[in-house]
Amino acid sequence: MTTKAYETVLVEITDGIAWVTLNRPEKRNAMNPQLHFDMVEALTWLNTDTESKVLVLTGAGESFCAGMDLKEFFRELDDKPVERAASRDADKRWGWYGLTRFSKPTIAMVNGYCFGGAFTPLIACDFAIAADDATFGLSEVNWGIIPGGLVSKVVTEVMTHRKAMYYACTGRSFDGKEAEAIGLITSSVPRDQLKAEVTALAKDLMEKSPVVLRAVKEAIRAVTHMTVDQAYEYLESKQEQMRFRDDEGTRNRGIAEFIDKKTYRPGFEPVGKK
Ligand code: ACO
Numbered sequence: 188m189t190t191k192a193y194e195t196v197l198v199e200i201t202d203g204i205a206w207v208t209l210n211r212p213e214k215r216n217a218m219n220p221q222l223h224f225d226m227v228e229a230l231t232w233l234n235t236d237t238e239s240k241v242l243v244l245t246g247a248g249e250s251f252c253a254g255m256d257l258k259e260f261f262r263e264l265d266d267k268p269v270e271r272a273a274s275r276d277a278d279k280r281w282g283w284y285g286l287t288r289f290s291k292p293t294i295a296m297v298n299g300y301c302f303g304g305a306f307t308p309l310i311a312c313d314f315a316i317a318a319d320d321a322t323f324g325l326s327e328v329n330w331g332i333i334p335g336g337l338v339s340k341v342v343t344e345v346m347t348h349r350k351a352m353y354y355a356c357t358g359r360s361f362d363g364k365e366a367e368a369i370g371l372i373t374s375s376v377p378r379d380q381l382k383a384e385v386t387a388l389a390k391d392l393m394e395k396s397p398v399v400l401r402a403v404k405e406a407i408r409a410v411t412h413m414t415v416d417q418a419y420e421y422l423e424s425k426q427e428q429m430r431f432r433d434d435e436g437t438r439n440r441g442i443a444e445f446i447d448k449k450t451y452r453p454g455f456e457p458v459g460k461k
Contacts (some may be wrong), residue, residue: 188200188201189238191229191232192210193210193225193228193229194221194225195209195210195211195219195221195222195225196208196209196210196222196225196226196229197210197247198229198232198233200236200238200239203238203239203240203241203389203393204239204240204241204242204243204386204389205233205236205238205239205241205242205243206243206245207226207229207233207242207243207244207245208245208246208247209222209226209244209245209246209247209251209252210247211247212246212247212248212249212250214253214256215246215248215249215250215252215253215299215300216246216247216248216250216251216252216253217252217253217254217255217256217257217260218252218254218255218256218260218278218282218304218305219256219258219259219260220256220259220260220264220270220273220274220277222256223274223277223278223280223281223282224277226277226281226282226285227277227280227281227285229281230281230285230286230289231285233289233291234285234289234290234291235290239291240291240292240389240392240393240397241291241292241293241294241389241392241393242289242291242292242293242294243293243294243295243296243385243389244286244293244294244295244296244308244312245295245296245297245298246298246299246300248299249298249299249300250298250299250300250301251295251296251297251298251299251300251301251305251309251317251321252300252301252302252304252305252308252309253300253302253303253305254302254303254304254305254326255303255304255336257330260274275336278304278336279336279337281308282304282307282308282311282336282337283307283308283311283337283341285311286308286311286312287311287408290401291397291400291401292313292314292389292392292400292404293311293312293313293314294312294313294314294315294316294385294388294389295308295309295312295314295315295316295372296316296317296381296382296385297309297315297316297317297318297321297323297363297366297372298317298318298321298378298381299318299321299322300321300322301317301321301322301323301324302322302323302324302325302326303324303325303326303327303330303334303338304336304338306323306325306334306338306341306342306371307336307337307338307341309371309372310341310342310344310345310371311341313404314373314388315366315371315372315373316372316373316374316375316376316381316384316385316388317363317366317367317372317374317375317376317381318363318375318376318377318378318381319362319363319364319375319376319377319378320362320363320378321362321363321366321375322360322361322362323360323361323362323363323365323366323371324354324358324359324360324361325338325342325354325355325358326358326360327355327358328355328356328357328358329358333355334355339351339355342354342355342371344411345370345371346369346370346371347369347370350369362375363375363376394457395457396433396435396437396457398429398432398433398434398435398437399429399433399437399438402425402428402429402432402433405425406421406422406425409421409425410422441453
């Protein structure tokens with residue numbers, strides 16, 4: 188097991204899973220500038236680290252993340268444009284770009300409160316599994332601000348327009364079950380099954396070819412904003428690229444095992460590792 192403790196983030200790598208824990212439980216893991224800087228460093232390291240195959244983002248204690256730190260990120264930086272810009276830059280670098288472009292699958296394990304700015308890294312993760320009793324809220328309106336950063340944009344990518352408008356304008360909170368029903372997360376499970384469910388998903392993903400999985404997640408994200416013609420063009424090029432990127436020859440091996448050897452059914456299981 189490899190462990191690395193930053194000032195506000197804890198990383199533990201076990202059995203191929205990098206557990207990345209936002210670690211300010213006394214502040215319900217609200218994101219202060221230091222947390223943004225620490226997360227940039229942690230993701231930069233983990234993106235190319237060879238010990239971990241899947242990343243899980245979670246929070247210490249009873250909270251996933253209570254959003255932006257209203258004191259340290261907002262009030263204290265209001266009149267410090269240089270520090271504000273540095274923090275915003277780090278926030279963007281990990282909370283959206285770092286996670287959406289991460290080379291391995293990412294899972295948000297929502298163990299408790301998830302408010303405001305926390306929706307961006309939540310949605311940036313490829314999968315999100317929450318405890319049924321986790322509490323979500325687009326509470327910005329209650330603070331006299333809008334869901335800024337990228338929150339207003341990304342919520343409309345996963346929730347319906349109606350739900351995004353409703354929760355952003357009312358600031359009402361909702362639980363894991365509702366988060367699943369409106370498409371914000373992948374699934375919601377009883378709290379005592381949360382870690383097992385996330386671990387099972389991570390293990391499932393680790394069975395796949397990492398090169399192929401990376402291309403699949405890049406493709407799913409990339410086509411969202413393309414026209415049909417652009418998507419055809421992009422996906423064809425991406426498919427071609429795989430012939431060079433997939434140095435394990437997963438596709439040819441899969442076809443050979445299915446057609447010639449008749450040793451496996453790809454509809455149900457991943458191509459066996461080489
Ligand atoms: N920013 C700064 N500090 C915070 C934040 C935050 N977003 N959330 C919690 N804290 C701090 C509290 O100030 C408190 O600090 P203190 O002990 O020094 O007084 C500590 O965390 C614990 O907070 P409590 O409110 O006492 O904890 P409780 O468990 O009762 O409630 C809850 C947790 C529901 C998360 C509550 O703290 C809360 O409503 N926080 C704000 C959540 C929110 O609306 N976030 C969005 C911010 S706006 C944005 O992200 C763009």
